[in-house]
Amino acid sequence: MRQIFLDTETTGLDWRSGADRVVEIGCVEMEDRRLTGRTYHVYLNPERDVGDSERIHGLSDAFLADKPLYAAIAAEFEAFVAGAELIIHNASFDIGFLNMEQERLRRTKVSVLCPQVIDTVKVAKEMFPGKKASLDALCDRYAINNAHRTLHGALLDAELLAEVYLAMTRGQESLTIGLDDAPTTTASSLVLGGERRPLRVLRASDLEVAEHEKVLADIGKKGPCLWLPPQEAVPST
Template sequence: MRQIVLDTETTGLDWRNGDRVIEIGCVELLDRSLTGRHYHVYINPGRGIDAEAVAVHGITEEFLADKPKFADIVADFEDFVRDAELVIHNASFDVGFLDAELERLGRAKLGALCAGVVDTLKLAKEQNPGKKASLDALCDRYEIDNAHRELHGALLDAELLAEVFLAMTRGQESLMIGLDEEAAPRESDSEGTPVLRAAVRVLRASADECAAHDAALADIAKANKGLCLWLPPEPASAG
């Protein structure tokens, strides 16, 4: 399975208003392992950059003045991501910008070029509802060092996102179990002797803990006019 973790930086927030891509960063995962291959390029957008955007990524018009146009790099970009599954944080943003760039040149959009897209922002919100889901917040949650991230940068952010994605999806290489697959070999020591793992200790909730749990659910139901996902619905009154 080949996946490309991708990030972009742009001149502003909305490709519909003519904002353009100015940096693309990609790192490659093969069977959930970083291969060391990456794609990184700065792009001359042929237009100004919003001051708010410069404050985020630090990329100026002067820096991009001698950089290639998107048309000059599009073939290399397509070659790197072709047929891979893309992993992007807030995918609609980056996909919208890149599709707009591709469409300007009359080329196929990412949907036709790549195998699909995983949106890690959506995944993070599904896994931890109500919690912060920015890249910095996820780095903190999964204990990934991002102290060197003073400004946004497409390649740096793609590298951090790759680590976050692997941590978020650890143990989920496949959601299907092949019935005809051979059983995995038992763990052994250096001499080949099977290692016996200690039995998992199961701690049952005490009566007081169960009562506190029930009380917490009752408070949730009361605050939500009787609605609580973790409580069975009350039977409809007769008549």
């Protein structure tokens, strides 16, 4: 399954009237729960002042002045997302803005190009009732390093959301995950006639081991990683 983590930054909250516009789009692609390395990222000239929103995303009028208009990137953006399942934090906000931008150009709405959407705010509230569901709160919950997120940024937030979503849906609570012959995840399903059923042991391939080590190395670059040996102290000279 092809999925895309998507985030936008805007000049404000009013997409219904078209008063506010999109200033940044960030997308991260995933296929079959593996990040492909493909991304889509663009800054946009909103054809209006950014106003107070600059304190949220840090994008000034001067910075955005020479950036393309949405009309110039609409086709390439559509090509990147079309047919994928979108995963968005507070999806109604981003979809509302993108639909508005598409409708201004009389182009197909994003909600039609990508009818399947997962809202991770709703997922988080169902998993953790009464708890904060912001992206920062979820990063804290899953020990994802977001210290570099001093301002909102569409691509950065999409990348963090990908890490959060994979952590939220990894399903490691079940000892039988991934076993083709396990109909349920209960302990009783592993016992037949008073004897424990043998479990299939699936060994990781060399390629999977290499990919695993690469993921750990990437995590280690962002901060301490429990699955990596501690770095030896470098003697002072």
